[in-house]
Amino acid sequence: xxxxxxxxxxxxxxxxxxxxxxxxxxxxxxxxxxxxxxxxxxxxxxxxxxxxxxxxxxxxxxxxxxxxxxxxxxxxx
Numbered sequence: 866x867x868x869x870x871x872x873x874x875x876x877x878x879x880x881x882x883x884x885x886x887x888x889x890x891x892x893x894x895x896x897x898x899x900x901x902x903x904x905x906x907x908x909x910x911x912x913x914x915x916x917x918x919x920x921x922x923x924x925x926x927x928x929x930x931x932x933x934x935x936x937x938x939x940x941x942x
Contacts, residue, residue, distance in 0.1 A: 868928025893929040
């Protein structure tokens, strides 16, 4: 759910201020990979007691695919 919510938020901000909606799957994947690396890898340096789970990045990517599917379905309706 986190990936879907974050991508929806980013898309809303882009549309509100730039009147541009992100629809590219490759851009969604790039955004999620960067966010996933920050959450899963760099967070360890900020909070040493945190746990790094690289499989979460795959789940974030799944969320990005779901969001991309929702966006494409919305355009068809």
